Amino acid sequence: MLSQKTIDIVKSTAPILETEGKKITTCFYKMMFDAHPELLNIFNHVNQKQGRQQTALANTVYAAAKYIDQLEVIVPVVTQIAHKHRGLGVKPEHYPIVGEFLLKAIKEVLGDAATDEIINAWAEAYGVIAQAFIDVEKGMYDTAANQENGWSDFKEFTVVRKEKESNVITSFYLKPKDGSGVTNYEPGQYLTIQVKIPGEEYTLNRQYSLSCAPGHDYYRISVKKEKDNEPNGKVSNYLHDHVNEGDTIEVSAPSGNFTLNREESAPVAFISGGVGITPMMSMLEALVNEGSKREIHFIHAARNEEFHAFKETVNAAVSKLENGHSYYGYDKPLANDGNHHFEGYLSKAFLQNMITNDTITYICGPVPFLKNVVQILAELGVKEENIRYEFFGPAMNLNAEEKITA
Numbered sequence: 001m002l003s004q005k006t007i008d009i010v011k012s013t014a015p016i017l018e019t020e021g022k023k024i025t026t027c028f029y030k031m032m033f034d035a036h037p038e039l040l041n042i043f044n045h046v047n048q049k050q051g052r053q054q055t056a057l058a059n060t061v062y063a064a065a066k067y068i069d070q071l072e073v074i075v076p077v078v079t080q081i082a083h084k085h086r087g088l089g090v091k092p093e094h095y096p097i098v099g100e101f102l103l104k105a106i107k108e109v110l111g112d113a114a115t116d117e118i119i120n121a122w123a124e125a126y127g128v129i130a131q132a133f134i135d136v137e138k139g140m141y142d143t144a145a146n147q148e149n150g151w152s153d154f155k156e157f158t159v160v161r162k163e164k165e166s167n168v169i170t171s172f173y174l175k176p177k178d179g180s181g182v183t184n185y186e187p188g189q190y191l192t193i194q195v196k197i198p199g200e201e202y203t204l205n206r207q208y209s210l211s212c213a214p215g216h217d218y219y220r221i222s223v224k225k226e227k228d229n230e231p232n233g234k235v236s237n238y239l240h241d242h243v244n245e246g247d248t249i250e251v252s253a254p255s256g257n258f259t260l261n262r263e264e265s266a267p268v269a270f271i272s273g274g275v276g277i278t279p280m281m282s283m284l285e286a287l288v289n290e291g292s293k294r295e296i297h298f299i300h301a302a303r304n305e306e307f308h309a310f311k312e313t314v315n316a317a318v319s320k321l322e323n324g325h326s327y328y329g330y331d332k333p334l335a336n337d338g339n340h341h342f343e344g345y346l347s348k349a350f351l352q353n354m355i356t357n358d359t360i361t362y363i364c365g366p367v368p369f370l371k372n373v374v375q376i377l378a379e380l381g382v383k384e385e386n387i388r389y390e391f392f393g394p395a396m397n398l399n400a401e402e403k404i405t406a
C-alpha cells in the first residue's frame with residue numbers, strides 16, 4: 001500500500017515527467033540495452049528507431065502514475081499490453097531491470113530536480129504498477145499453458161502450406177512440430193512468431209493475426225511483404241522469401257484482446273484496409289461456422305484488385321450467411337479491375353448506407369485508415385464502446401499528433 005505522501009508526490013510530478021516523457025524513455029532504453037543487450041532478443045528494434053514504442057511506454061507509465069490510487073481505471077490498457085508482453089515472453093524478473101533503468105533515466109533527465117524523495121516515491125509507484133502487470137500476465141501465462149494443447153513461451157511449428165493471397169500477401173499454415181493439436185482461440189487474436197535470421201545478431205519477434213476461425217487443425221497467418229521502404233521489413237521479407245513448406249518457426253500461443261464478442265447479436269461491420277483484413281477473416285469465418293443470423297457487413301479497402309486478398313473467400317463466406325453483405329473498394333484502381341463498390345478512400349457517404357448507431361464495428365488497417373474510419377464512425381453516431389480497433393504496431397492515441405509510419 002502506498003502512503004498518501006508517496007501518492008501525492010507521484011501525482012504532482014507526473015505532469016513534469018510527461019513533458020520530458022519521450023526524452024526519459026529514449027534515455028532509458030539506451031541505458032538499459034547497453035547494460036542488458038540480451039533484451040534486444042525481445043524488443044522490436046524498428047519500433048525503437050521510429051519512436052512509437054518510447055511514446056507508448058512513456059504514456060502508460062504516466063497514465064498509470066496519474067491513477068496510482070485507482071489502477072482499475074487503466075485495466076483495459078494493462079490488459080492490451082499484458083497480452084503483448086505474454087506473447088513476447090516478458091517475465092516477472094524483467095520488471096526490476098526496467099524499473100532500475102527508468103529511475104536512472106528520470107534522474108539523468110531531471111538532474112537536481114529529481115530529489116531523493118521524488119525518486120523514492122517513483123520507485124515505490126513503479127513497484128505497484130509492475131505488480132499489476134505481473135499479476136495480469138501470470139493469469140495469461142497460466143491460461144496459455146493449461147488450455148488443451150497449450151504451452152507457455154515459444155514452441156516449434158512447421159509450415160505445412162504456403163499460399164499466395166494477393167500481390168503482397170501470403171498465408172502460412174502452421175502445425176505444431178511435436179504432432180500435438182493447436183489450441184482454441186478467440187477470433188481476432190494474434191500469434192507472436194520468433195525467427196532467427198542468418199546475419200541478424202538477435203532473434204526477431206513479430207505479431208500476426210490469425211486469419212482463419214478456430215477449429216481447424218492448423219493456425220493460419222497471412223503476411224504482407226513490407227518492401228516499399230528502405231530498409232525493407234525484416235521478418236515479412238524473410239517469411240516470404242526464405243520460409244517454405246517444411247520449415248520451422250517458433251510460435252507463442254494466441255493472445256490479444258481485439259476479439260469478436262460472440263454474445264452480441266446487434267448488426268456488425270468489419271472494416272479493413274490492406275493487410276488489416278486478417279483478423280476480420282477469422283471473425284467472419286467464425287460467424288459463418290456458427291450459422292449467425294446477425295446483419296453482417298464486410299467492408300474492405302485495397303489498393304486495387306492485384307492487392308486484394310481473400311476476395312473469393314469473403315464472397316463465398318458471405319453468401320453462406322443469412323444476412324451477410326460484402327463491399328470492397330480501391331484507392332488506386334487499375335483499368336481492368338473487376339467489380340468494386342467504391343473508389344478512393346472510405347467515405348462517410350459510403351459508410352452511412354450500412355452503419356447505424358447501434359452497429360458494432362471492428363476496424364483494422366494502417367494508422368491513417370484507422371483515424372479516418374474511427375472519425376467517420378463517431379460522426380455517424382456509433383457508440384464509443386462499439387468502435388473497436390486493432391493496431392498492427394504499438395497502440396497509440398489516434399487523436400494525438402504523433403509521427404506515424406504504419
Ligand SMILES: Cc1cc2nc3c(=O)[nH]c(=O)nc-3n(C[C@H](O)[C@H](O)[C@H](O)COP(=O)(O)OP(=O)(O)OC[C@H]3O[C@@H](n4cnc5c(N)ncnc54)[C@H](O)[C@@H]3O)c2cc1C
Nearest residue numbers: 046207208209223224226229232233234235236278392393
Ligand atoms: C497485433 C498485431 C497483429 C498484426 N497482424 C499482422 C498480419 O496479420 N499480417 C501482417 O502482414 N502484419 C501484421 N502485423 C504487423 C507485423 O507484426 C509486422 O510489424 C510487419 O510484418 C512488419 O514486420 P517486418 O519485420 O517485415 O518489418 P520491420 O523490419 O519491423 O519494419 C517495419 C516497417 O518499417 C520499415 N522500416 C524499417 N526500418 C526503417 C527505418 N529505419 N526507417 C523507415 N522505415 C523503416 C520497413 O520497411 C517496414 O515497412 C501485426 C502487428 C500487430 C501488432
Ligand code: HEM
Nearest residue numbers: 042043044047053056057060090094095098129130394395
Ligand atoms: C510497468 C512496466 C511496463 C510498462 C508500463 C510497459 C508498457 C508497454 C507498452 C505501453 C507497450 C506497447 C504496447 C503495444 O504494442 O501496444 C509495451 C510493449 C512492450 N513491452 Fe512493455 N511495459 C512494461 C514492462 C516491460 C518489461 C519488464 C519488459 C521486458 C523487458 C517489456 C517489454 C516489452 C516489449 C518487448 C514490448 C513490445 C514492444 C516492441 O517490441 O515494439 N515491457 N510495453
